[in-house]
Amino acid sequence: MEQKQSLRTGGGAATQGGVNYQNRVAAWVCANILAERPAAPIGPESVAVYARFETSEPVDDLLVGSVDGRHSLVQAKRTLNLSAAADSEFASVIDQFVRQYLSARRVSSARPWARSLDPSKDRLVLVTTSESSLPLRRDLAAILDRVRNLTAAQPPIDAATSAAQREAFETLVAQVRRSWHVVTGENPTDADLRAVLSLTHICVLDVEADGGAEREALSLLETRVLAPAEQSPVPITPRRMYI
DSSP: OEEOOOOOOOOSHHHHHHHHHHHHHHHHHHHHHHTTOOOTTTSOSSOEEEEEESOSSSSOSEEEEETTSOEEEEEEOSSOOOOOOTTSHHHHHHHHHHHHHHHHHHOOOSSTTOSOOOTTTOEEEEEEOTTSOHIIIIIIHHHHHHHTTSOTTSOGGGGOOSHHHHHHHHHHHHHHHHHHHHHHSSOOOHHHHHHHHHHEEEEEOOOSTTOHHHHHHHHHIIIIIOSSTTSOOOOOOOOOEEO
16 A cells, blocks of 8 residues: 555645544545555445545545445545535535436446446445534434435435434435536436435544544454564554555
């Protein structure tokens, strides 16, 4: 793996915190790859075999590929609020997901991820911390999990089982519709909406210093990667790793 310097420039403490978090997510994924494990829930549920960082894809933070050709395209945000505003960070994430879905339908190449996305294999993942808003990491995450289990005859709104969840659902769908119309000049069909929602996952990963996910990664490195056993694990270093 080749290490490269981040090309992003500073934008204050919030920006640096976000970059640090993104780097730590990358390190967590790499620890799972080295341990020959799935990088779920960020990566596919089968064993992860490669990762690409700062890609040219619309969803550009991280791409994880598995041994059986499954892929996750990941956007990492340390903190995020569920927002209906067109200029919000949440809107930006959903716009990237919509553009990724549409781009994948048009592009085909020898690259294993350059194909139409399949909800049974692939994921568009928003990874964040437990400091993000409760409506996003609890209500919206639960809705998206249920959408994937609805029957073909059920409307996606059936995945929302409370007033708070219905509000979260409408916020998400409005953002998808806005982005779709900007890109295509048309409105998405119900099948288009279902496809995007079925691909979308929200994952909470507390990988900062002494977070549960950092401890998990260090344990993996100590017990399954490092040899001899006397080598002491070092804290996850927030730097970019590329393959």
